[in-house]
Amino acid sequence: MDIESIERVGVVGAGTMGNGIAQVCAANGYEVLMRDIEAEFVEKGMDAIDDSLGRFVSKERLSEEEAEETKERITGTTELDDLADCDLVIEAAVEKTEIKQEIFSDLEEITPRETVLATNTSTLSITTIASATEREGQVIGLHFMNPVPIMEGVEVVVGEKTSEETVEFAHAFAEDVGKTTWESDDKPGFVTNRILMPWINEGIRAFDEGVASKEDIDAGMELGTNVPMGPLTLADHIGLDICLDASETLHEELGDRYKPAYLLKRKVAAGDLGKKTGAGFYEYE
């Protein structure tokens, strides 16, 4: 598969990452089909795209016309079968191996043999997800960063059986939608989350153990180490459920140094998942 032959891109999941990926692909000229399991999630994803494009227009980084054309290239659906003639599908559903495997197995059945199947997983094994298909050479990790329309980087994650051609294609596609790539082997958390998640968990523990207020922990890391967001604010942006899923995978695979913070588990149990539910460590409008 080369990128010139890609016209339609399927995106599975219309949440934080799925709607961002759909927007970026459409903004770069691709027809996009974005699928979620319920109409209300699809609509929420479409609204998020609307808001994001509106912010680009108000900052004069996009014309009204370009924003309109981008929106017109995105179709929302609750039917996975609608992705049947996509040349590339990027999966951004929940971070659970069984769910991703089921999606990949269904995608293999409905899409043409040439279609590349990519996952946006944060930590799960590409090789394990690919094993649900007989197209393992064409399964790859395309790990976009949050928020997708703003962040420049995409991590290309290479599974045990991913072909060299698919790896080249993944880099070329990500670059075609305006991103810069790096590559990671299929090891837990890849480069980014292997290093980021313990940092976030340590921030949460420091707060829970009374080292400082949450504002001071974030300020200390922002002002003291020049990161754009402290660990508690960043966790809220990522989604606390996503942070917990990622931390649990790393803990299971890499041992106790990756144990999720107790307060992270408690927040998720309480349904305070961060920005997307209006409350996490901070409150959001």
Ligand SMILES: NC(=O)c1ccc[n+]([C@@H]2O[C@H](COP(=O)([O-])OP(=O)(O)OC[C@H]3O[C@@H](n4cnc5c(N)ncnc54)[C@H](O)[C@@H]3O)[C@@H](O)[C@H]2O)c1
């Ligand atoms: N949030 C981040 O910062 C971030 C960054 C990089 C990668 N990721 C990864 O991207 C993926 C999505 O994360 P998110 O933050 O967008 O989560 P999210 O909770 O915002 O959205 C997930 C969406 O997937 C939908 N979904 C669940 N099962 C589905 C199915 N079978 N078919 C279609 N849609 C389904 C849900 O209804 C929901 O709308 C996860 O694998 C996550 O680990 C997240």
